[in-house]
Amino acid sequence: MKNLIFALLLLSTTAYAQQKELGLPEQVAPKDRIAFAMYTVHDNTVKMLAQFYPIKNYDPTYAFLQIKENGEWVQKDSAEIIYPGYTCHFRIDNWDDTKAYEYRVAYNTDSPHKNHDAYYEGIIQKNPRDKDEFVMGVFSCNSIYENHGGNVSRQDIVDNMKAIKADMLFFAGDQVYDHSEHYWHWLRFGQDFGELLRNIPTVTIPDDHDIGQANLWGESGRKGTGRDGWNGGYVMPVEYVKEVERAQCGHLPDPYDPTPIEQGIGVYYTALTWGGISFAIIEDRKFKSAPGNILNGKMKSNNPLEFDVHGATLLGDRQLKFLEDWSDDWKDAEIKAVLSQTIFASLNTASGTKKNVMHRDYDTNGWPQAGRNKAVAVIRKSYSCMIAGDTHLGSVIHHGIYEYGDAGYSFASPAIASLWMRWWEPEGKANNAIAGIPYTGEYLDGFDNKLDVRAVANPVLDDNIPADDLVNARGAGIGVVRFKKSTREITFECWPRNVDILNPDNKPFAGWPVKFSQFDNYVVKNGFELPTLKIADVDCVVTVKNHYTKELIFSVRINGKEFKPKVENAGDYDILVGEGESIKTYYRVRAEKENRETLKVE
Secondary structure, eight states: OHHHHHHHHHHHHHHHHHHHHTTOOSSOOGGGOEEEEEEEEETTEEEEEEEEOOOOTTOOSEEEEEEEETTEEEEEEEEEEETTTTEEEEEEOSOOTTSOEEEEEEESTTOSOGGGOEEEEEEEOOOGGGOSEEEEEEEOOBOOOGGGTOOSOSHHHHHHHHHTTOSEEEEOSOSOOOSSOHHHHHHHHHHHHHHHHTTSOEEEOOOTTTTTOSSOOOGGGOBOOOTTOTTOSBOSOHHHHHHHHHHHHTTSOOOSSOOOOGGGOOOOOEEEEETTEEEEEOOTTTTOOOHHHHOGGGGGOOOGGGGOOTTOOSSHHHHHHHHHHHHTOOTTOSEEEEEOSSOSSOOOSEESEEEEEOSOOTTSTTOSHHHHHHHHHHHGGGTOEEEEOOSSSEEEEEEESSSTTSSOEEEEOOOSBOSOOEEOOOSSOOBTOOTTSTTOEEEEOTTOOEEEEEEEEOOOOOTTSOGGGHHHHTTOEEEEEEEETTTTEEEEEEEESSSOTTSTTOOOSTTOOEEEEGGGGSOOSSOEEOOEEEESSSSOEEEEEETTTOOEEEEEEOSSSEEOOEESSOEEEEEEEEETTEEEEEEEEEEBSSOOOEEEEO
16 A cells, blocks of 8 residues: 555656646646647548546546537537546537637536636638648647757747648647657647647647657557667557557547557558648558568668568558558549658768768668658659658658659658757769759669759758757758649748748748649659540549559549640550549550540540
8 A cells, every 4th residue: 555655646746747847737727627629620520639637536537529509509529538648539520611610628517616617719610622722831840858959939830820821730740759758748739839729720640759769660560679669669558659649649530441550559540631632641650660670681781772671561551552542532632642750761861960971761761662662652643742750851852763753742841849960961963953952953862762852951060059049050940831722833831940931031941942733743754645635624533544453553633624644654544534423434545655646525
């Protein structure tokens, strides 16, 4: 009994210390028990996470979601508060997304003491499908530690997202840097960004630090042995990992295939369509092979092909199947994008310090090469760009598989704040470099992946920089992505911290903004042509499949009434025009080097 009492006292003391250190309220009144909330809306379903401060004594372990209709609060759902983590998950099906609604999370409302009632209010926004330009904020690597430069207010981020009227927020990982106390640091995350989260649809996905590791090669969920992750698997107890994923992913649309992986760890990879943009949300760490298990003595080799090991996995078969199925599903979508934790390249030549030269980084999605190429090859089938974080190094890359630039563009947002720096400063002059923008052009990364680097925001290395400027000296910043649906133009912006991005006197990092067409995400330079399609309806979906294998070659919603499909290989193809139940199919159409034929599609 004495040991139990001592353990409870120790736990209480630790919690108090965490609250004080993180600037959280030391005592939370019953009326303030709800810390924050965030939500998504997909296919007329609302999913919402309500995050609570600790539930104590005889406080209720359930809460309610209410919507204001005709001036009255109407209860739509109730749910249990889950321990550990104190999260509550709501769902409303058959949602009318044609207008905005006020919501509130209600707690303790059956208490006889009215001053114990707790409410948390926000707005579930109208679907912005009618807006021509869809705007998304992108963030990652949210260190709060002083020696990381992270002990600065996040109000600049909040103010900028409100000013640009962001339609969606994407936090790409490492929202939390503490490796054993996710809950308290997650509360701090909500304290910093709650003003945005309550009103703007938000995607958060956990990365390695969130689940308590320096790196993560998930190996399909097996038990890990070291925090560095080198030999694969998850080190923290399963319930810890589940708590993190409940908190960060419980409000995402239902997973494509919810089958758990090893140890009963869940999955969250899924699709989200909002405002005419369809997002594939993937888990690029969870199924990835660990280098320590399969590279053996190859580490000392200077030949990148030595690391292209047969059987090494990146996304895994389950996620590749998901991406294939998602690629030709264009319901309510005009443009597509893939959201992941990190980019499909090893874009750094030094890591930590400039003296630490790094020719290849296995923590990136540049490795394993075959897995990387499979992923990028599937992603380009939907003409998708790619958006991620993790690297602490803002960058834009036009990826290549067989040739430079034959696949999609990627954007890695810089860190909100981080100690660890990375540089991209390759030697030699590159083809297709941008005048006046250093280190751009066509390069091979350390794994021989083809990269056409269009912008990079290297940190500034200066020992004389004051501590309170560390956040900017280390290349910290935020990302903004703009999807212009009428022209199918996508714009990547990368901004330093603590600037008003709407002030014309302030500039983004050198090389930004980067603009490109949706159709630049799958470029066939020396291929074969199919007939020109002249279609009676505007902006139809055009899907091309191999006639014999039925393999999807690509699927895209075109811009206008005319489109000339191009494929990489000669042969016979099926062309499908339309979507849903309104599809017209042309079978066994021959691809030729020069095809002057026209197909009129009524």
